[in-house]
Amino acid sequence: MLFEHFDLRGLPLKNRMVMAPMTRNRATAAHVPTPLMRVYYEQRASFGLIVTEGTSPSADGLGYARIPGLFSAEQVAAWRLVTDAVHAEGGRIFAQLMHCGRASHVLNLPAGARVVGPTSTPLAETIFTDESGPQLASPPHALTETEIALVVAEYAHAARCAMDAGFDGVELHAANGYLIEQFLNANVNTRSDRYGGSIDGRNRFALEVVRAVRTAIGATRTGIRISPYGTFNATGAFPEVEAQFLALVTSLGALGIVYLHLVDHSSMGAPTIPASFKLALRRAFRGVFIGSGGLDHTTGEAMLTSRAADLVAFGRAALANPDLPARFEHDLPLNAPDAATFYTPGEQGYTDYPCADMPVATLGG
Numbered sequence: 001m002l003f004e005h006f007d008l009r010g011l012p013l014k015n016r017m018v019m020a021p022m023t024r025n026r027a028t029a030a031h032v033p034t035p036l037m038r039v040y041y042e043q044r045a046s047f048g049l050i051v052t053e054g055t056s057p058s059a060d061g062l063g064y065a066r067i068p069g070l071f072s073a074e075q076v077a078a079w080r081l082v083t084d085a086v087h088a089e090g091g092r093i094f095a096q097l098m099h100c101g102r103a104s105h106v107l108n109l110p111a112g113a114r115v116v117g118p119t120s121t122p123l124a125e126t127i128f129t130d131e132s133g134p135q136l137a138s139p140p141h142a143l144t145e146t147e148i149a150l151v152v153a154e155y156a157h158a159a160r161c162a163m164d165a166g167f168d169g170v171e172l173h174a175a176n177g178y179l180i181e182q183f184l185n186a187n188v189n190t191r192s193d194r195y196g197g198s199i200d201g202r203n204r205f206a207l208e209v210v211r212a213v214r215t216a217i218g219a220t221r222t223g224i225r226i227s228p229y230g231t232f233n234a235t236g237a238f239p240e241v242e243a244q245f246l247a248l249v250t251s252l253g254a255l256g257i258v259y260l261h262l263v264d265h266s267s268m269g270a271p272t273i274p275a276s277f278k279l280a281l282r283r284a285f286r287g288v289f290i291g292s293g294g295l296d297h298t299t300g301e302a303m304l305t306s307r308a309a310d311l312v313a314f315g316r317a318a319l320a321n322p323d324l325p326a327r328f329e330h331d332l333p334l335n336a337p338d339a340a341t342f343y344t345p346g347e348q349g350y351t352d353y354p355c356a357d358m359p360v361a362t363l364g365g
C-alpha cells in the first residue's frame with residue numbers, strides 16, 4: 001500500500017509515504033530559506049507528501065540558530081522557490097509551523113524578539129547558539145492572556161504566508177515540547193488561569209491556534225502533529241495525559257482539519273504509546289491519520305495494511321535517502337544517516353546523500 005496514490009481531501013498524493021518534519025538549520029542567520037534548501041526538498045519530491053522542518057510563525061518563535069521563519073515577505077519569496085521546485089517534480093509540501101517558545105536562547109533571536117512560554121520557568125536544557133556554542137535556555141516571559149491572543153494571530157498570519165509561498169497546507173507543531181505542547185503538557189504548564197489548571201485549560205491554546213489557522217486558510221489545508229508520552233524538552237507523561245489528548249483530538253476531529261500526525265518517540269528512547277491509546281486517538285479523530293516514529297519498509301507497510309494509519313512518515317531514513325520511495329519499491333539498500341551533520345551548515349550531510357542506482361528495467365521505462 002505504500003506506493004498507492006492517496007487523496008488527501010482533494011490533494012492527490014502519488015504515494016502514502018510522508019517525509020517527516022526535520023529541523024536542519026540550513027537557513028541564513030537571518031532565518032531566510034536558502035537555495036540549498038530548495039535542492040534538498042526538490043531531491044525528496046518523490047515522497048507523496050513532504051512536511052518541512054519546523055518553521056517559525058514569528059520572530060519570538062525562532063529559538064534555534066538558522067531555522068527558517070515564515071512571516072516576512074523575504075521569507076515568503078524564498079520559500080516560493082522551494083514549493084515551486086517540489087511542485088515541478090509532482091510533489092506536495094506542507095510547512096510545519098513551529099514556535100519554539102521556551103526551547104530557545106536570546107542569542108538566536110532577532111533584535112527586539114523575546115523568549116516566551118506559558119510560565120516563566122526556564123527549560124533546564126542547553127540550546128546551541130552560533131555565537132557562544134551551547135547555552136542554558138533563556139528564561140521565558142510568561143505570556144499574558146492578551147499576549148496569547150497576539151501569538152494566535154501570528155500563527156494565522158504565518159498560515160496565510162504559507163499560502164502566499166505556494167505551500168499545499170500547514171502542519172501545526174503541537175509535539176516535542178515546543179510552544180503548543182508547552183501549553184498542553186501539565187509538567188510544563190502550571191498556569192491557574194483559563195490557559196491551564198485543567199484538561200480544557202491546557203487544551204485551550206492549541207485549539208485557539210487551530211481555529212485561527214483553519215479560519216485563515218481552511219480545514220483541508222490545516223494539519224497537526226502531536227506526541228503524547230514524548231519526553232523532548234522536559235515534557236513527559238502526566239496523570240491525565242490520555243484523557244487530555246483524547247479530548248483534544250475529539251475537538252480536532254469536530255473541527256474537520258485535514259490530518260492528525262501522531263509521532264511515537266519510543267525509537268528515540270521515550271515510553272511507547274500504548275497501542276490501545278493510539279487506536280482510541282485514531283477513532284476519536286476520524287479523519288486522515290499519519291503514523292510515524294521508528295518506521296521502516298516492513299513496519300510502515302504493516303501500519304497501512306492493518307489500517308492503523310492512512311499515511312506513514314519517515315524521518316531519518318528520508319534524511320539519508322532522497323529517493324526512499326524508489327529504494328523501498330525495489331528493495332535497494334539504504335544510506336545510513338550521519339547524526340554529526342544533522343544540524344551543521346552546508347551541503348555535507350544535507351544534499352550529498354546519493355540516490356541509488358536503479359535496476360535497468362526501471363531506467364528503461
Ligand SMILES: Cc1cc2nc3c(=O)[nH]c(=O)nc-3n(C[C@H](O)[C@H](O)[C@H](O)COP(=O)(O)O)c2cc1C
Nearest residue numbers: 020021022023053054263293294295314315316342
Ligand atoms: C535531525 C532531526 C530533526 C528533527 N526535527 C523535527 C522538527 O523540526 N519537527 C518535528 O516535528 N519533528 C522533528 N524531528 C522528529 C522526526 O520528525 C521524527 O519524528 C523522528 O526522527 C522519528 O522518526 P524516524 O524514526 O522515522 O526518524 C526531527 C528528527 C531529526 C532526526
